Amino acid sequence: MKQIISENYGSFEYTEGGVCAAKGFKASGYYCGIKAFMKTGADGNESPLPGQKNDIALMVADAPCNTAGVYTSNKVKGAPVVVTKNNLAASGGKSRAVIVNSGNANTCNGDGEEKAKAMCGLVAEKLGIAPEMVIVASTGVIGQVLPLEPIKKAIDPLFEGLSYTGNEAAATAIMTTDTVKKEYAVKFTAGGRECFIGGMAKGSGMIHPNMATTLNFITTDCAASPEILQKALSEVVKVTYNCLSVDGDQSTNDTCMLMSSGLAGNAEITSEGEDFDTLRDALYQVMANLTRMLAKDGEGATKLVTCVCSGAPDQDTAIVIAKSVIRSPLVKCAMYGADANCGRILCAMGYAETDCDVTEADVYYISNGKKILVCEKGLGLKFDEDLAKEILSADEIEIYAELHRGTETAVAWGCDLTYDYVKINGDYRT
């Protein structure tokens, strides 16, 4: 697929509504006290994080949804990841509801799968469906037992709160160290019908491919088979979430789900063709924008940093090189300090795991429509230091590398490395 390298990542019309933009999806959020459990100190005090009160989210579809998923490749897998994968296999790629808690990852704690299944059971019972039709996810601290009591008590209020405009309540409930909610949706046409696709995501640390970020839920009313949804999701994940790195740490609980209610009324897309391309491109626009939001809200970040690698012999090479630059702690610190050090860019390109020759690359810094060439054919240049400082002082910076080795391009998203990243992660658990 062709990537669009621009701020909007596509030309579909933006629409409000996040995971509720598509027809047939209700959502709600609630504060049940798991985050308070997380914050229990030696003194017995329980205090939720400020501005992040909700810690459990529910999504329910009006109809059974064809569903696709992509999960962490970490060998230490969160219990909810295991349960969700099994459920989707048992239901033949169908789901009706999603339950997610933040504050506790329900991972490496002994009874995680039992608890994750219990969460599915609580939701299934209310809906009168099989537990395998429920998707479950958790995010937060690893290695602690998940208390089930608060979740049991939250079920009734969550169902009472369900609404076709509940997307924001859900999007805020899945946040951990995120400072802002992440939602995006677009409108498109498939099979002559107006369709919607939208999603929510949460970061904001332990973020690195493959399956970059932790939790992502995308819904559409465009009818499509589970196989087609999986194909679209896998293709788009490769060039969006998997091109995101906040800190190089790949989480145990990464989950990205795509659910289709089919309520747009189009003929179900069951093969490749024009409608598939449209759906995939709309999905790309949603996921690229969510990826951008995740990078910009990376733990401690003050700047969004993207790297566009151009002139590569193939797309995989472009991806590997762009990601290597975005991941480099030295590049990230230089971006924080607005230091136009081109050596670190070249260095990170040089140790990227590819055979591609990068020794003749041109490197530019770009922001707010201004552009400066700092390296030409692999050689550092003397350049206007004031202009470089101005460009690197913006809150959104692009590093553009032209390899002169082909015609393929890819973008990777990241952020700067700051004092606050160290502060947040020096004392996260306690």
Add this chain to the structure above:
Amino acid sequence: MKQIISENYGSFEYTEGGVCAAKGFKASGYYCGIKAFMKTGADGNESPLPGQKNDIALMVADAPCNTAGVYTSNKVKGAPVVVTKNNLAASGGKSRAVIVNSGNANTCNGDGEEKAKAMCGLVAEKLGIAPEMVIVASTGVIGQVLPLEPIKKAIDPLFEGLSYTGNEAAATAIMTTDTVKKEYAVKFTAGGRECFIGGMAKGSGMIHPNMATTLNFITTDCAASPEILQKALSEVVKVTYNCLSVDGDQSTNDTCMLMSSGLAGNAEITSEGEDFDTLRDALYQVMANLTRMLAKDGEGATKLVTCVCSGAPDQDTAIVIAKSVIRSPLVKCAMYGADANCGRILCAMGYAETDCDVTEADVYYISNGKKILVCEKGLGLKFDEDLAKEILSADEIEIYAELHRGTETAVAWGCDLTYDYVKINGDYRT
């Protein structure tokens, strides 16, 4: 080879003298002004970094030395790396002298090879030898032209300063952001003769395998063929420097040289056997201690963090897992904050690039003879938070992971991630 997992990494007797501990090696250091060039700001001021005045080092051997080298695997290679490799090939693994500057990496600047050759030529002329007998290395900012004039002027004073006790002057001259010099040497017996082996190294950022750190020079008077020296060096690098990570960035200029003057008088070691084992073990003790010093003086570091991975099916697996833990920014922040978060350790073990099952690992934190189990069979435990805090507040911490999958062990060295790392690297160049 068998690794010794302890503070001293071996039982050979420590001796003073660094690169001058072995018979037949003189060294000197001098301040020629390259670091001042590096510090030239927009205001025209040139100020050397405090406490690091020397910026050029010379080492000369009394006799031609059999020589082995290991270099960066970064595709963007510093010009001095290219010239040194070519020289060693042309001379058939022989060298007489080493010249090193700090403050400018002489890389990605167009005329780097020419300048590196000129540096060799200046030294060769004074000694009346072929330029191919000279090893050259540079460390510092990438992408800037190296000024040759200050180096020309430094040659006479460097030769005048040469001394059999000049190791410290040389060891300080190769420092960049290092806060302390790194030297280590031991005494051993080979072929019935008393031998010495010692080295110096510099860090302290852009440090990650393979060929972890930037510049390392090791000398011995133990006679050994170039092939045997190369074999010993390659084996030991694998379990020392290549198990070191400060920030995950692999430098363009990494160089590790081992030179033998042969002046100990032993019969030249030309094959494997008892003497080879002794030489290699002595080299291990030197390099493991230098690695430890490099980790402890990592940019901004307040703590040395080692990870011992035990119970692995093979040594490579143990290395990969130990390195993954040491590299993780989240683990590094947790060590800085003395946060006994075992989830991050398990997570980093889980995304290590190996097929080994790590889901049943035990994890301990150890310091000052105290030890706490925080994870057993892959499950987080409730533990004594006060004891954990005490252990993690030490300035040297060991993370011990037992996989229960075999009998092999490896150690990796690193440090915590701190505000100061961000500060140093947010404004290094300017």
